[in-house]
Amino acid sequence: xxxxxxxxxxxxxxxxxxxxxxxxxxxxxxxxxxxxxxxxxxxxxxxxxxxxxxxxxxxxxxxxxxxxxxxxxxxxxxxxxxxxxxxxxxxxxxxxxxxxxxxxxxxxxxxxxxxxxxxxxxxxxxxxxxxxxxx
Numbered sequence: 001x002x003x004x005x006x007x008x009x010x011x012x013x014x015x016x017x018x019x020x021x022x023x024x025x026x027x028x029x030x031x032x033x034x035x036x037x038x039x040x041x042x043x044x045x046x047x048x049x050x051x052x053x054x055x056x057x058x059x060x061x062x063x064x065x066x067x068x069x070x071x072x073x074x075x076x077x078x079x080x081x082x083x084x085x086x087x088x089x090x091x092x093x094x095x096x097x098x099x100x101x102x103x104x105x106x107x108x109x110x111x112x113x114x115x116x117x118x119x120x121x122x123x124x125x126x127x128x129x130x131x132x133x134x135x
Contacts, residue, residue, distance in 0.1 A: 027044075027045045027046070028043060028044065028045040028046060028047055028051050028054070028055070028077075029043075029044040029045055030042070030043055030044075030055065030058065031044075035071070035130070035134045036134055037069050038069045038070065038071045038101075038103075038133070038134045039062060039067045039069065039070050039071070040070075040071045040073055040130065040134070041058075041070065041071070041072050041073065042073045042075070042076065043055075043072060043073065043074055043076065043077040044076040044077065045076070045077065045078065045079075046077075046078060046079040046080075047077060047079065047080045047081065047083075047084035047087070048079060048080070048081040048083060048084060049081055049083045052081070052083040052084050052086070052087050055084070055087050056087045056090065059087065059090075059091045060094070063091070063094050063095060063098075067100075068095060068098055068099065068100030068101070069095075069100050069101045070091070070095060070100070070101070070102050070103070071103045071104070071105060071130065071133045071134060072088070072102075072103070072104050072105070073105055073106055073130050073133075074104060074105065074106050074107045074108065074111055075105075075106035075108070075130075077108070077111060078108065078110075078111075079110075079111075080111055080114055082118075085114070085115075085118055085120060088102075088104070088120075088124070089120070089123070092123065092124060101125070102124070102125075103124070103125045103126070103127060103133045104124050104125070104126045104127070104133075105126065105127040105128065105129060105130050105132065105133040106127075106128070106129065106130065107126060112126075
């Protein structure tokens with residue numbers, strides 16, 4: 001399992017080592033692990049305009065290295081902005097092109113409401129648990 005740990009550097013991302021580097025005030029932690037054929041990314045914290053590019057670069061790097069089946073576990077994600085929604089949409093499109101799967105699971109009520117308002121619940125496969133998403 002690889003853990004992405006927030007570091008107090010605002011402009012860098014270490015793609016080679018898949019490390020997410022964020023400003024301390026807007027922490028988002030990303031942990032990567034495998035569950036069957038799926039790569040699971042556990043997101044913790046806020047996904048907003050201050051850090052969406054970091055997650056976007058990580059997802060692009062994972063897709064470019066050949067990961068086709070990705071589950072985003074949102075159980076500990078407490079906020080998402082429109083920039084974060086755009087990152088998820090970009091990943092969904094890229095993975096769909098290569099015949100892969102991009103699933104979301106464990107959305108908190110406030111996050112699910114944002115997906116409903118944006119009309120994204122009809123675009124994404126959203127599961128209530130990680131077990132459902134990876135089975």
